[in-house]
Amino acid sequence: MNLHPSLHKALLAGVARAPLGQDSTPPALQALLAHVSDQARLWHSVAAADLWQRAGYQPSKAAQQLAPACDAAATCPRAAEQVLQLILRGIHPELLPGWLALAAAHNMALPHAALVPLIELGMQKPALRATVAALLGRRGNWLVSQHPAWSESYAAIDDGACSTHWQLGNLAQRCVALQAMRRADPPAALAALQAEWAQEPVENRIALLPCLAQGLSLHDEAFLENALDDKRKEVRGAAQQLLAGLPGSQLAARCKARLAALFTFDQNAAPQLQVALPDACDKAMKRDGIGSQAHQGMGEKAGWLLDLMRCVPPTHWSETWQLAPRHVIAMLARQEFRAALLTGLVQSAALAVGVQPGAGAVEWFVTLIGEETSTGLNITSMLLPDLERLPLAEQERIVQRWLEQSADAPHAYSYALAWAERRTQALAPSPSRLLLAAAQRKMAAKPQPAYYERSHFAALARALDAGTLDYAQANWPAAGWEHWPQWRELVDELMETLHFRHTMQASFLEKP
């Protein structure tokens, strides 16, 4: 609404200070309002102007040509869209990543009506953004390109904009760009980082260096060795971490030599090992990260031993001593400093599967994770977070073994569940059956659910295969089971979520 300037002035300052001028209202209205008080005339003038303008609204004409429309490219089927709308409405919101993964697997774009809410969600949760960006489709990209804030955030993932972001972006964008460059061409990306390295502020160095983990090779070693002399501890730590996991690195070779001086190996029928603690931690050792952190429950020198073990890939021991991994483990477990030796070994085994794991590294990992409690350490739970780095078939074999023995190994079921929970995709049918059977066995033995059971069941509901649900209907306790009242709710929730996921999977197969 536009007000005449003198009317506006009177409105703000009050008619006592800025009396209404003759020109503030059209003459016809003035005549009508001649007999009312000044104060009332102000309001009546505003009301008349308001009505006048609303009734006589003159639309403007567009100055520019109409921009071409975005063609209505195919999106996901209607049924899948309806499932997505339910999820966005708050029915099983935890299944949103699952829906997005299915859409990606079927190579289908997001439905138009869900674009804005999902793009907004991606703005709030950077972790979701890459997934959403991949599913935008033609309509979504068209939309994002017109919105200033969206186009900035969503373009960061686009590979074409990499070099721009690397040179001009903020730190987070530069990290993403560097990783993308590493994926495309590791040596070129290293060269780009090297060129800027000397000018980078410390915070940038700390954030950028770990990005080299993508496509790490011996080609990067010289640069990382230099970084070991950096002024900042965090930069040195990042370089040590990378070098320790790099097969054939000089850092590993130096640590091998240091350990060789401490170990006396006796190769006869029953191999014997004597271990001495390091006397001192010299400058060169400190440079390699030995003694950089304290280890709980361990003496200083034992900690050095652990750090040294951590930097040597486990395959080195089986090759040098010509022993199978489980014999090496058994031998180390007999040592006085077994906690330090084995913890270091476990950490190095986890590092070794990080970069292109060879058959030897995988064998070590599998042996260690399957190691029973004879060592006195809980190796399985130490290695659990790194299990997903193994090839999928290997992971499933390990989990299958846990589940088969879960009847007598108390923790095997929770290990399997923890693994299933970390995965983004649903399990294959056969581990699903085993996992559910183990859960049912545990349930049958308990009169009522423990406090953590709810989260266990929620994890099952997300992880189990929902392609067919026949297996999930079977093997529950009979209807007359006396403890059903305590368990009913959990089981119902599980089945309901599985049904929902089943519907969700089937919805993508319908005709668009």
Next chain:
Amino acid sequence: MTLTADQILALAPDPASAKAGSAQSSQSKWSGLGAHAQALWGLCQGSGKDPYKAQIELAGPSFKCTCPSRKFPCKHGLGLYLLYARDAAAFGQADAPAWVSDWLQSREQRSEKKAAKLADAEAAHTPEELAAKEQSQQKRQDKRQGNVEAGLAVLDTWLADLARDGLAGLRSKPAKDWEAMAARLVDTQAAGLAARVRRAGMAIYGSSAANWEVPVARELAQLALLSQGYRRLANMPAALQQDLKAAIGWVVGQDEVLAEAGHADRWLVCGIQTQDDERISRRACYLRGLDSGRWAMLLQFSAGAQPLPPPLLPGTCHQGTLHFYPGALPLRVAFGADVCLVPDPVQAPPPASDVNALLAEYANALAVNPFAEHYPMLLGQVVPQFDGAQFSLRASDGTLLPLLPSFRHGWQVHAIAGGAPASVFGLWNGYGLLPLAVSAHGRLHALDGERVA
């Protein structure tokens, strides 16, 4: 037409019920499922000993369940309907058990009884009784008139003070003055004016936008206009008197409205708008008569924390008689007893695409009722476009209609239309459009989302 899952969940009183309802929609929870043309029913095992009997009359849809929940519809009703939408084949029985047919019958009887009672009310009284009733009514009216006049006198003084001192200094004065004025108007039975005073107060203290004084001045000017108009009530056309009294706070009883002749048509639900106040939630559902082209609005209210009654679903069509509340520009309606959901999808006529004709229609509406704020507008063949600052709708001849700056789902409209012509339904207030629904590619997308602006 069976509703889709999304539409069924839109009937839920709150998100928690929607979630619980969808959890009830698995077949394992139900027994004795059945359906015929009028109703669905089923037994759901809840925490009680006996299963709950849930039933739905499809024409309403109306729900009934024997569970003790105070939510309406309850999760069992929603679950039953969702299950039906997903798997109608599971509803094997076609013969309604006694508890279903009894309920349907009682509903029918009740609506008949209601109609009969209305008819009786006129006839049953002796002339003396009627005269006495009229007298007491007149007495009440007189008292109210006196109250309102007292309130308007205070309001006039207050407005004159504001005009004398100007609006510039308002933000440094306490907000509770406005609340006190509103409370005063409520006390003098002028609730409509009180709501406007609160709204003006919100515009002053509740936003940090520049140019805030203009909307406040409009609101105050309307108050002055209403107050002045009330003094001259007798000189106005009878229909406009009703509009003015409604704006001040007089409420016409629904029974009175239903007693008047109604307007039969097929009514398409075009859009809904929900507004929450701290005291009262209000939802307006806009309908258009497919044959007559008339606009109608159904208002739903709920007090305090209570959920609103289930909404009319945009895109559905209801057949029956709507009774218009009296006024120069009748819009608000009460549903007659015969209104029911049309089961098949209907073919709506293509909406008008001549923007100037629609603006002229709005100008005519204002000429008939100058107290009207906004009016429904259905635009066909318009392209939503964004000029870097605000959204507008572009008609095929290049005419631009701006969307209100307070509208929050501009990007959503843009995403759905994709730069191609679409139909948009909304409310036009003379300066901008508040869209409530957009249709593209033969699909209607409601923009209610709990408050569009």
